[in-house]
Amino acid sequence: MLSRIKEEINCVFDRDPAAQTVFEVITTYPGFHALMIHHFAHRLWCMEFRWLGRFISHVGRWLTGIEIHPGAKIGRRFFIDHGMGVVIGETAIIGDDCTLYHGVTLGGTSWDKGKRHPTLHNGVVVGAGAKVLGPIEVGEGARIGSNSVVVKAVPAGATVVGIPGHIIDREKNQTSKKREEIASKMGFNAYGATSDMPDPVSHAINHMLDHIHLMDKRLDKMKKELSKAGINYKDEDIPSLDDCEIKE
16 A cells, blocks of 8 residues: 555656655645545445445545545546546546546436446546546547547547547648648748637638638639730749738
């Protein structure tokens, strides 16, 4: 048990650069406290002392703001950063080296008595405010973005964002590359204008970049036709937006 505690303390230093000393981790980290309380409550739960295990976990929730059902199975080197508002359901299974941030819910979507909560394989990271719901599996090394709502299985190594959650690693297609090229040509840093950001501003900017791309294609065709007709024209580079003067 002592070696397990040392392992949990070391994983805090590995994943939180703000951690200064072992004493600080032991006395001020609610995620560490919640995990130690859960180990005790889970042991009672497995020994069929169900009410006592549930009561211990309830006390842990009151002390830390983190609710872990005593029936949940948690692997080694599990780290909860900040932790306030984290909820982990009864049939949840968490592998080794997983990380959860504050406001994460590993919840159920039915009232069935069987397996109804997610399974997180080794090395999964779940961002702040994300909801992972139902008896789904999140593959090894997967990443779930902040405030995402995930209700379908996630393959190993994938990154999921949005409501509902969608995988973005496989969406780096030719369209997104062309958008980046157009934005670069304009001198525009397309912050937030990627397919992994499901908000109306990025949606509008993406369509604007698509429109500019079509306009460029039409202009190229016009240039070719003018050249065939023997008409000379002056081809000027498009200036960067930073170089443009604002006229009042």
